[in-house]
Amino acid sequence: MKKIVLAGGSGFIGKFLKEKFQQEGHEVVVISRSKPGITWADKQGIHDALEDADLLINLAGKSVDCRYNEENKREILHSRIGTTKILGDAIKTCLHPPKLWINASTATIYRHAEDRPMTEDNGEIGEGFSVEVAKKWEQSFFRFSFEKTRQVALRMAIVLGPGGGVFTPYKYLAKFGLGGKQGSGSQMFSWIHVEDVYRIIRFIEANHQLSGVFNCSSPYPISNNYLMKTIRSKLNRSVGLPVPRPLLELGAIFIRTETELVLKSRWVIPERLQKAGFTFKYPTIEQTIDDIVREELNVQYS
Template identity: 30%
Template sequence: MNILITGATGLIGRRLVDALLSQSHQLTILTRSPHRATQYVGRQVTVWETLADQTSLDGFDAVINLAGEPIADKRWTPEQKKKLCDSRWQLTEKLASLITTSLKPPAVFISGSAVGYYGDQGEEVVDEEHSAKHHEFSWQLCAQWEALARAATSEATRVCLLRTGVVLSPTGGALTKMVLPFRVGLGGPLGNGQQFMPWIHIEDMVRGIVFLLNHHDAEGAFNMVAPNPVRNAQFSRQLGEVLHRPTLFRVPASVIRLLMGESATLVLGGQQAVPKRLHEAGFVFHYQEVKPALQDVLNK
C-alpha cells in the first residue's frame, strides 16, 4: 500500500512505521521536523513538511493520522487547551477535506482519539456504544476530533477511530513517567486507587492499527485497550512487583490536583473500557493481562 502517516515520530508512530516498512508498504510521512523524522525512521520514506501544496490525496491507499500535542505533559491553561485542540482538529480537518476532494480517495482513514472521549465512567463497563456522562474537556477534545475525521466517510473511504488507552511502551509515554518514583521506592496508588485504568501494550496497539488497515469491513470507533482494564491500585501493585519495589506511598488526590490542575481528571478519573468491537472483528491480543505486559515492556 501507499500510506500517508502523521505523528510518525511519536510513541505509536515510530513502532507503526517499523511494522509497515517490514511489510514492504510505501510510506509518506507528514512532519514539521524532517531531520528528526529521518533520524527516527531512516531515509526509506518520503517526507512532507506541509499539506499546503496538496489539492487531493489521489494515489494514497490509506491515511493514518496520529498527530497531536501530548495531552498530559502540561497543565491545561487556556493556551495549552487551544494548543491541544488545534494540533488535532486543524490537521484532521485538512486531511478529511483532501480525502473528500480526491478523485480516487484513500480506501481507509484511520484517525486518533482516546478513551478520554468517555470522560470519567466510574464502575461502568464501557464499550464503543457508550457516551460521556459529563462534557469535560477530554470529551470536548475527542468528540470534535472524531467528528472532523468522520467527515471523510464515503462509499469509497471508510473511517476508523482509535479510542486509545494508556500505551505501555519501553520508551516514552506515560509508563516512563510512572516508573521513576517506583524505582526509588516511592511508588504507589494515585488518589484512592479505585479508578479504572484502560491500558494496551505497544505491540498490540500497532498490531491493532495494522489489523484495521487490512480488515476491509472495519469502520467506526474502536477502543484500543486490552481486554482486562485494571484499577490504579492494582496497576501500581503489579508495577511494584515487576520492579521488585514496595508500593507503600499513596499520592493524595489533593496533591495531584494541586500539581496538575484540571488535567488531574486524566489520572483521578477513569474508564473500565473494553475492546468489544475489536473482539467482534476477530482481533486477538497478545497481552491480555497487565503484569505480563509490564514484564515484557520493562525487561526491554
C-alpha cells in the same frame, strides 16, 4: 509493498508504527509539524502523499500532558480538528484516495466510570474540556464521507510500550519509592500495548466490513492500585508510598500537567474488536509490563 501515510508520525506511537511498517517492506510517508517529512503547510505534498495510498493513519495532536490554560486548550483542540480537516480536504482532491483512513480518538470521551465498563454501544459520553475535545475531534472526522475511503476512529486508551510513552513516569515513581496508589487508587486504568495498536490497525485494514468507532484498549482494565502494585512487583520494589490527591494536585502544578491524567477513571472495553474476532497479544497488565521491562533491559545491555 503498500504506501502508508502517517500523519503526526513523529511521536512515540508514530515512530513505533513507522518501524513496524518499514520492517514489512512498506513505503511510509510522514506528515508532521517540521521536516524531515511533509509539513502541514505543504498542501501539494499532502495531496501527493495521499494519492494512491493504501492506508492513512492520523495521530496528529498536541500532547495533553500540559496545564490546561487557555493557550494550551486552543492548541490541543486546533491541532486535532485542523489537521483532520486538512487531510479530509486533501482526500477529496485525490483521483485514487486512500482505501482506509484511521483517525486517532481517545477513550477519555467516556465519563469517569467506577460503576461499570464503557463499550462503543452502551458507553456514556462524559463532560469537561477533554471530553469536548474528543467529541469535536470525532465530529470533524466523520463530517467527511467518501465512496472510496473507509473511515475508522480509534478511541485509544493509555498506550504503553518500551522505550517511552506513559510507562516511563510510572517506572520512575516506583524506582524512587513513590509507586503507591494515586488518589484513592480505585479509579480504573484502561491501557493498550503499542504493539496491539499496530495489530489492531492491521486487523481493521484486513477486514473490509469494519468501519466507525472502535475502543482501542485491553479487554482487562484494572484499578490504579493494582497497576501500581504490579509495577512495583515487576521492578522489584517492595515499598511504594501512596500519593494522596492534594499532593498530586500540587505536584501537577510543578511539573506542568493535570491530575486528570491519573485520577480520571477510564473503564473501557473493546467490545467491537472482540466481537469481530480480534485477539490481543498483550491482554493483561502483567504481560504488558513484562514485555516492556524485558525489551528495555535488552536495549540497555545490547
